[in-house]
Amino acid sequence: MIPDSNCDRELLVGHLNQDGTLEAKSLELSDELSKYNIYVACVQETRWKGYDSTAVKRYKLWYVELDGRRSGVGILVSNKLLEQVVNVNRCNDRTMLVRIVLGGEITSIISAYRPQVGLDELEKLYFWDCTNNIIGNILRDEKVFVGGDFNGHMGKEADSYESVHGGFGLGVRNESGEQLLHFSLAHDLVIANSIFKKKEEHLITYKSVVHTTQIDYALVRRTDKVSSRDYKLVFGTKMPTQHRLFVLVFHIEQSSCRQEDTKEGEKHIFKLAKAKSRKKQDVGIEDIKTRWYQYFSQLLNESRGPEEEGGQTPNVLNQHEYGTIKNITTYEVRKALKDMGEGKAIGLDNIPIEVWRCLGEEGRSTTEAIHVLRRLMQKYREKKKDLHMVFIELEKAYNSIPRYIIWESLEKKDIS
Known part of the structure; x- marks a missing residue:
């Protein structure tokens, strides 16, 4: 200088x-x-x-x-x-x-x-x-x-x-x-x-x-x-x-x-x-409290479950209708990703296994996900194929609580 x-x-x-x-x-x-x-x-x-x-x-x-x-x-x-x-x-x-x-x-x-x-x-x-x-x-x-x-x-x-x-x-x-x-x-x-x-x-x-x-x-x-x-x-x-x-x-x-x-x-x-x-780096305490209030206010006041006519939620859970489904464990997902070989033919979703491994593993940075998606776009561009991607905000899609289930669970436990 x-x-x-x-x-x-x-x-x-x-x-x-x-x-x-x-x-x-x-x-x-x-x-x-x-x-x-x-x-x-x-x-x-x-x-x-x-x-x-x-x-x-x-x-x-x-x-x-x-x-x-x-x-x-x-x-x-x-x-x-x-x-x-x-x-x-x-x-x-x-x-x-x-x-x-x-x-x-x-x-x-x-x-x-x-x-x-x-x-x-x-x-x-x-x-x-x-x-x-x-x-x-x-x-x-x-x-x-x-x-x-x-x-x-x-x-x-x-x-x-x-x-x-x-x-x-x-x-x-x-x-x-x-x-x-x-x-x-x-x-x-x-x-x-x-x-x-x-x-x-x-x-x-x-x-x-x-x-x-x-x-x-x-x-x-x-x-x-x-x-x-x-x-x-x-x-x-x-x-x-x-x-x-x-x-x-x-x-x-x-x-x-x-x-x-x-x-x-x-x-x-x-x-x-x-x-x-x-x-x-700095975030004020009041900002944190406000964000948590907004998050839970939205989370607990959105109805995502099935409703009857007139906007009323069903009073009884039909176990035969809803069934009992065993959750897929984290171990099963990791094992499935591990067993899939690299460079193999893509499946019906047309998404390479390398993309699933990057986007689906904890600890990966957002930047790396962007990096992998850019590579995916480049591969499709080279082969002159169409690529369609949908980005789902998982928090809004899945992280809401059906309130009628909460009320039915409380009633079964005799909690009023």
Whole structure:
């Protein structure tokens, strides 16, 4: 970030999978970032065990790694911006976030590292769950930068992903790259690597003796696409890694600029951060009471059962008419879903089993459900088939109490 006389600013955000123990390469990395005026950088494969932070010459590094061997992610912030850091959130050893106040607005910096091909599928799902949750908790008016090694190929052409793919990619799209595109669609992000026309050599983020490919990406909000001024690869660094350091240039609008290094600016930073935090988290006691009152008032005053002519409910329950039906247990549903094989032919409902597994399991986020539905829509679009979806609000459909049954039950128990 370089202030000028008009207080216009540019933020240079870097990304690098440094491919080895960061503890041994931290000084070299700090020198490289400082050399190119990069003030914030997302790094992967830190392999620096623990949930902690440390000073690295002109930068401070926040990192997370569980066992010191598998992966690890980190975010480096220049010492010049340390007083503007308002929050650090480590989701796991593959996803973390640092929030910084820049130009009077909060910017969320996320470092992500998707598991490689061949690793356990559950670990990949866990990565997407954490990344979905961490972005889903960011307010829509906050700027977002995601620097990540997603171990996937988004492909050269945008095809049907014009809203997230700028049309300037590399190679042939694979399944991991398609997951990245669906993830971007779900969160209204755009892949910044793809919006600038570059030579093919300047799109390669991983280069070895055998392979040259693009697997490292920068993602920003689609509304901030115009603020992304350039995307650059840094050649000839001293870092001994097969991944390449890249930089995204952000423009900070003059109208939202404020001198953060003054006392007035400092107060504004923390006032802004607290206000946004309250807006996202706090709910008043009276609001909670009001919501519960409205819920039960509607729940207990709606009649959903059969009625006789004249609006009267039947006085006697006919057991032969209504019968006794054994409820389907949660265990039976889970077993049925588990026994169904993936990639099998769809049934009469034309819904793949993968969709039922996602939408029907507890603990899944709404974002992931949207992600799966987008994939379903894409599959139907590719096969040029019609797709009809009905969304039922289960609370209104099922979560009401037939009041006549309550009264009959009370009468049988001699409760008046």
